[in-house]
Amino acid sequence: MGAFDTLRIASSSMGVHQVWLDSLANNIANVNTATSTSQTAFQAQTPIVRSSAGGGVEIAGIALSDPNGRVTYDPDSPLADANGNVRLPEDDLASQMTQLVMAQRGFQASVQVIKDAQETYQSALSIGKSS
Template identity: 60%
Template sequence: MSAFETLRIANTSLGAHQVWLDAIAGNIANVNTVTSTDDDAFQATYVIFGAREDGGVDVDGFAGSDPEGRLVHDPGHPLADEDGYVRAPELDMSSQMGQLVMAQRGFQASVQMTKTAQDTYTAALQIGSK
């Protein structure tokens, strides 16, 4: 595999991991977002990845969590219904944090792969200059 192919594949991975990180950040930021029971709950975004024929990775789409969410008893909340319930997102913070670690590690690995490919290409260019 050439340095250019490695750079191209690592670039697709960087982009995919950035989208994943952005989705997780949005999910974590909205973990405590509540709505009235008449409205849909915040829907967490989950990224769907797909392999490319050239060895890279693409974001094939997005999936959302259940708009039903979960009912939380909070009678003091201004959006609470007559029974004291609000609708909260169906999000598990520990799962989101686990995904965050995986996305960060994948992003870091892609950065290191890009650096290694650049170093290889730079070394190859210096061979002819001496």
């Protein structure tokens, strides 16, 4: 492993976690988005991650949740069909918030690895310098 591989790998992880955080923010903002039963539900986005050729990770694509979502009885909604049903996304707020905590922790860990590597490299550069 080269001297700067740690920085490159942690940086790629930070980028992946940022995409995950952005996706989760969009999902959370739309978790209660209702549509009529004749339309598709909001599709939550989940990044698909793979290891990259040179080490680290990268986004391979974005998976979308089921467009059928879940049908819920809400007769007061202006979008309700004749039976009083609307279509909601299949993902719920609790699931999205759990993933949000994981993504935040992963991002924070990547930042800490970068800080520690920079401090280590800085210390190595100062070895042998006169006071």
